[in-house]
Amino acid sequence: MKRYSVAASLLSPLAVKRDRQSERSEGISSVLGTLLRGALAQAYLQEHGETDERFRRLFQDETTCRFGPLDPAHSTLPLTACTCKRYPGFLADGQHGVADILWNRVARRLSPARDRIGWQTCARCGEDVKPLSGFYTPASGNSAACAARSSTRVVAAHVGIDRTTSTAAESIFFTLEALEPGPDPHGSAPDLVGWIDADDWAHGQLLKLISAEDSMITLGHARTRGYGRVRIELREALPGTEDHDAREHWSSELLAFLGRPEFGIGHLDPSRCLAFALTLPTGAVLVDDLLRATQDPADAVEWLPRIPSVDDPGSSARDGREVEGGILRWVGGVTRHERLRGWNAAHGLPRQDEWAVARGSVFAYLFEGGSDGRAALHDRLDQVERQGIGLRRNEGFGDVVVSDAFHREYLRQEGHP
């Protein structure tokens, strides 16, 4: 499969209900891949009248075609992104800038002096930092110059803080009644962007389908009132992301950071150690052997070590597990779960709620072993990145970025040397 970018322009307001039990119909800033898939499937049925083998391959086979979410910008901020409490936001918006705390978390976890390492404060004013969530567009080739997507039609982020952990509390970050179309529907910037993974056959079929619909689909709720008319465009294939050199570079910089004397971790030999992170920009639906919701990628990727249980600090998971002749350990991360509510469109009935790992969740791991094992580990990571993890992958869940450059580029708060 190749990944094709998708551009969507709203021709009428788009309403997507957050919570079917609520009297209020809160909209959201992005649209699940589930809805994009549903809209295209509906268009297919209107054209062809029935589900056939082609329908099954296009909309139900995740090795043929996957539909990512439609978002206001290309990239999802990881849950480790944070910003000044008083002047929140990217520097480009005249604020105090953004930092990423993943590497600091890893240092705290590995350090014998962890209680003496302070939490990060704003490098410009010394105020506390708070999580920043939402979406951003990396500038070409340099995401250090990226800007958060902000506009009046996509409202500001509100982040709930969990007082005991100082991390983002489970909450809704964007609330709005409906997404409003941009002032110029024929302008160059689409309102929402996303992706579809497709093999050559599925790509051809989708182009035909979209063109038969004159590029118009209907998305979301209140469609009978004229809401949710969207012009959709399947654009060029995006370049692949498997880059072993970039991963190695990411790792060696993290190891150098962890070697700072104040952490007291000591030297981690870059020729023996490979650090990497798995970031989930679209979230994931993970279940364990008994089909219970879980937040541990080890339940979806059999060779990953388990995250040590909080209740059992002495658990053997702390020591990692053997992989490719070396030892692989979980060394930190941030995640939370999110309830996925759904309607069964076919029956017009509520679908059972599911728990998902939130968008932007990050998990960091450290491998210690020989060079053969390291090469084999890269292959395993390629596979995870290509295949994704967990359930409902053809609705965009379970997309994985290995060693997202964001964590490295924002180690220092923006604008701070």
Ligand SMILES: [Zn+2]
């Ligand atoms: Zn500040």
